[in-house]
Every structure is written in C-alpha cells, then in structure tokens.
Amino acid sequence: MNKPSGALGMLSIAALACIGVALTIALHRSTAPQISAAQEAAQSQALLSVLPADSYDNQPLKHPLTLPPRTPDTQAVIAAYLVTRGEKPSAVLFQSQAEGYVGPIELLIAVSFDGQLMGVKVLKQNETAGLGDRIVTKPDWLARFLGKSLNNPDESAWALKKDNGQFDQIAGATVTSRATVEAIHQTLRFFDAYRAQLLSTANTGGKQP
Template sequence: MTSTPREYTAPGMALRTAAILFIFVIAFTALLSAVYQWTRPTIEASALAEKMKLLNEVLPASDYDNALLTDTLSLPPTAELGLTEASTLYRARKGGQPAALIFEAVAPDGYAGRIRLLIAIRADGSVAGVRVTQHKETPGLGDYIEPKKDKNKANPWITQFNGLALATTPAKEWRVRKDGGRIEYHAGATVTPRAVARAVHQAVLWADIRRDQLFAEGSTQ
C-alpha cells in the first residue's frame, strides 16, 4: 500500500513555515534596532532640550554660565524634601562662583495627593523660581498652581515665591493669607496652595543649612 504525498509533505511545510517566521522575527528585530539607533540621538537631544527648558523656567539661562546638566549631585531619599527616592541636584555657577541650586521637592499633602516641585534657590538664599512638575489636583479648582493652567498669565500664582528669602521673609509669612501669611490663594482651594507653600518653605530651610556643602561637594570648580 502506497502512502499519500500529504503524509510526507506536511512536516516539511511546517518546518518551512517556522523557518520563514523565524527569519521574519529576526529581520523585524534588526529593523527596529536600526531605527532606534538612528533616532536615538534625536530622542536624547529632545529630552535634554526639554530638561533644560524646565530648568531655565526656574532659573534664567542668563544667571549661569556653567554646564548645568553635568554639574550635579545625586541626592539620596530626603525626608526634608518629601522625597522617597533618589534625585538629582543641579548647581548653577557664574564666573566660577555659586549662583543657584536647583532640585526637586514634594508636597505630600496636596488635596489629591503628592505635588512634585522643581525649585531654584540662589546663592544668597532667595527663591529664583518654583514650578509644579506633577500633580493630581482638581481641574479648574486647584490646578492653577501650574502656570499653563493658571488663568493669570501675566503673574501666575506660582511666581509669588520668587524673591522670598529667609532673611527677609518671616516664617509666618511663608503661608497662605488664610493662615496669616502672604501667599494668595483661590477661594475654595486652600489645601493645594497651603501644601505647596509649606513644601517650598521647607526646601528653602533645607538648602540654607547645606548651601556651602552642596556647592563644594565633589566640585572641580
């Protein structure tokens, strides 16, 4: 009795199909890798540009002349700043002299949770700028802490901290007006600005104690 061709050709077809699929996967993976390598410089350059844009929002580029992205310190989790993970501190200098420190802080007690901040503090102890980088505050009520969502484009709420310093601003004034301080707030949304004001004040206190050490540590200047 003679076997049919199907009994001999089916395994061969399966092997050929598997081989084709294997070659396709290899080729597709190689193509993806090539595309990634080709676009990687552009992606990295874009990421660096975005980072510099944010840093320059809290500290004008004219206020420093060093390579900000390389003059850094790695900070461990820092309870005083509300940080439960490591972060990066940037040191701005001008003419070789300390100009400002830029670092992250977190207000843990926002209305809807944690509010992440980027803060720049000048060498003289004054606040150069503050920006909210992440939050989940109620849209239309507490999200005015973010400049792009603040209806006051001329003087966004977050710019109230610019220029404040421990030497010229008593501790009680680092609060919203409802609590006897100087920080304005929107009616019906006190929790959010109160949390930010408290976090900024704490960050200024933290930097004031460590300023000289932070500028000197690991410095090649």
C-alpha cells in the same frame, strides 16, 4: 513562457521590498541616538526654564548633589542639582515634594547662592481640575514667590493669609496652596541649613569628602 518571467518579477519585487525594509531599519538605528538626544535636550530645556537664561552655562540636571540628612522641617527636598556659571556655583536646583489634596505635588525650585528664589515650576500634580490644578494653569500664583528668601518674609509670614501668613491661596484650593507654600519654605530652610555642605559636595564632584 510568461510564467518564469512572472516568477522572476515577483522575486525581484520581494528582493526590493527586503532591501527597502533593511534600509529603513538601518536608517532608524543610525538616527535613533540623535532623536533621543534631541528629545532629552528639549525636555531638559523645558525643565530649566525655571532658571533665568543668564544664570547658568552648565547642564544642571547632569550635576546631582549629595543630600545631607533631612529633618521633619526639610523633608520636602528629594533631590538637588548644581547650577554654575563661569565654573562657579550660582544656584541650586531642588526637586521638592508636597502632599496635595489629591496626591503628591512635585516642584522644581531654583535658589540662588545668596538664598533667593529664582523660579518655581510644577513637575507633577493630580489636583482637582479647575481648582488645585491652577498651580499649573495659572502660573502667576507661583510667580509671586520669586525673589523671596527664608527671611523675606519672616518665619511666621511663610503661610497663607487665612493661617495668619502673607500669601494668598488659590481660590477653592486651600490644601494645594498650603502644601505648596510649605514645600517652598522647607526648601529654603534646607538650603539655609546646608548651603556650605552643598557647596562642599559641589567642589568634590557631588561626593562627600
């Protein structure tokens, strides 16, 4: 007489297990969008740390700008995003790339609408540990570019001191340092050359008129 009861008990346990799995799946599906949105917001916030907090009130990464044709002197720029405050353009956020010692170095560079560097952040690099990777581990090296512009210093000074320029290099990482300085300089050149056009595409939702 105990066997049927045992079978019923096993069926009940199996049914409860199935219900539990179904509830878990339903819960995961219902919370997945919120989790994804939270992760996206955290990643966006980490990237936007390159901008002073009081310099924007939009979501720049959702406002890409159409890039005009690049020249050999501005080829470092690979993407641009509009930064606004009070619905007025306040800066452009550039994604730029340099060829480092090991491989590409990707930078996020914020330029105010008066042409000053507001921030520089490394997005990606594979430089030698303990040498070139100090562009990440020693952020004070990048901080020295803040407030600089295309004409401050002048054209000839936008180079390493060993190349008769103004900027110190990262010790033991000449190629990394030179590539980074050049990428920042090219980004400023690009902004100076196309500022009006970038503003025009900003006013047309990122599309050329």
